[in-house]
Amino acid sequence: RADAHGPFHAASQAQPNIALIKYWGKRDAALNLPVVGSISITLDSLWTRTQVRFTPEQTYDRVSLNGRSDEAEAKRVTACLNLLRERAGVAWGADVASQNNFPTAAGLASSASGFAALVHAGANALNLQLSDAELSVLARRCSGSAARSIFGGYVEWAHGQRADGTDSVATPLLDADAWPLRVAVAITSTAAKQIGSSEGMNRTARTSPYQSAWIDTQEADLATARDAIHARDFDALALISEHSCLKMHALAMASQPGLLYWNGATMECMHRVRALRQQGVPVFFTVDAGPQVKAVCAPSAIEQVKAALRDVPGVLDVHDTGLGAGVRAIAK
Ligand code: 2P0
Incomplete structure (x- = not known):
């Protein structure tokens, strides 16, 4: 259970990533498991900044993206927060405000940075102590490519072997500074x-x-x-x-x-x-x-x-x- 004492809010920043070896195809839609592994680079000057505030008495989520509400995106955000609420053993609603400094949904990986930032901020807001690998698994379930934006530099997201998807997780291959393309x-x-x-x-x-x-x-x-x-x-x-x-x-x-x-x-x-x-x-x-x-x-x-x-x-x-x-x- 989440600590009974608030405040239950946090904010995180994530950057989009670009796959060099592409992810395309799912072998399990519910767990969002890929048919192939992939390799990406995480970027630095494009970002998503997301603030999450849980309120114990609240029964619904309010979601704003770049200052606007979008019903389809709000549904995905709620589904993603449900994974965190399950972990924390709470049913609290959240206020989510997210901003991108680049165009959304135009092939610039806004869902990668968006869901990486959401999972990170949401877990912190609920005082969940999660490893990077656990964050990557949760981000993957919200949007596949988001698993990779947990890490910087050169990153590989593994296909994984387990049916529960706990090994379909991203890991860093090389730091950005080691080869600053x-x-x-x-x-x-x-x-x-x-x-x-x-x-x-x-x-x-x-x-x-x-x-x-x-x-x-x-x-x-x-x-x-x-x-x-x-x-x-x-x-x-x-x-x-x-x-x-x-x-x-x-x-x-x-x-x-x-x-x-x-x-x-x-x-x-x-x-x-x-x-x-x-x-x-x-x-x-x-x-x-x-x-x-x-x-x-x-x-x-x-x-x-x-x-x-x-x-x-x-x-x-x-x-x-x-x-x-x-x-x-x-x-x-
Ligand atoms: C990639 N793309 O590897 C590939 C290449 C686009 C082309 O990952 O359904 O938004 O949320 O798991 O992560 C875009 O797909 O898909 C993507 P979902 P996602 O970057």
Whole structure:
């Protein structure tokens, strides 16, 4: 049970992460277990800050995201807080206020930073003493990619073997400082995506003829990326990351109806990144379930990469970020 003495509030900050070896597909919807492991980098200048306040007499949750209420998001927040209430043995309602400094639901991993920050702040508010691994498992149940944003730098989220999912957890591979790559994020649309990731993954599993090939080849990709990260081998990481990205999109495109997350500018940015690499610039692209392009590069190349992406017709803005830390408390 939670300590009977309040105040039961806390605030946490988490950063989004970008998968280099992609997560796509669920083997258990209730526990949110993935069909494949994945590897990501946690970012530093994009953030979600979330404040959670539990009130013992309150029977419902009130949720505000960037100052607005959104019924669909509020349902996911309540489902996520239920996991924490279960742990604490309480039924208290909460007031949740969350802010992002970047566009939500547009392929910029707002659910990763959002649910990592929510689980961390909610656990602190209830005085639950949870390990990072336990936080990662809880975050995973709220949104798969959130498991990875518990940690900073280079992170692997394991497929896991146990039926209860307690070993499908993220662990850090390498600190951000040990290999401080930079990321240019080209924004090509600020509209919310039409098909969310969960729905897209379900459609893919049901209808894409490439699903089994995707699952069968992932372990080798993970091993290649792990080795590249430990060796700080940029070229090897570039090749395997672009491969995983394009393979995930090919898998999703082959669904019925096909999932097309790219627009024309997305495609142009990918070509532009490849042209830069051909000229010797250390940069590679990755694209998630949305039209933004993330170009990962050596620190010395960031200005050139940003300038090249800004020059692509249809690019609205280019953000620039480094690699950052895991979730942390900002108030208790
Ligand atoms: C990833 N994506 O590895 C992959 C690549 C998007 C493309 O994780 O249903 O929001 O909440 O577990 O974590 C986005 O999916 O999905 C995602 P749920 P999530 O980053």
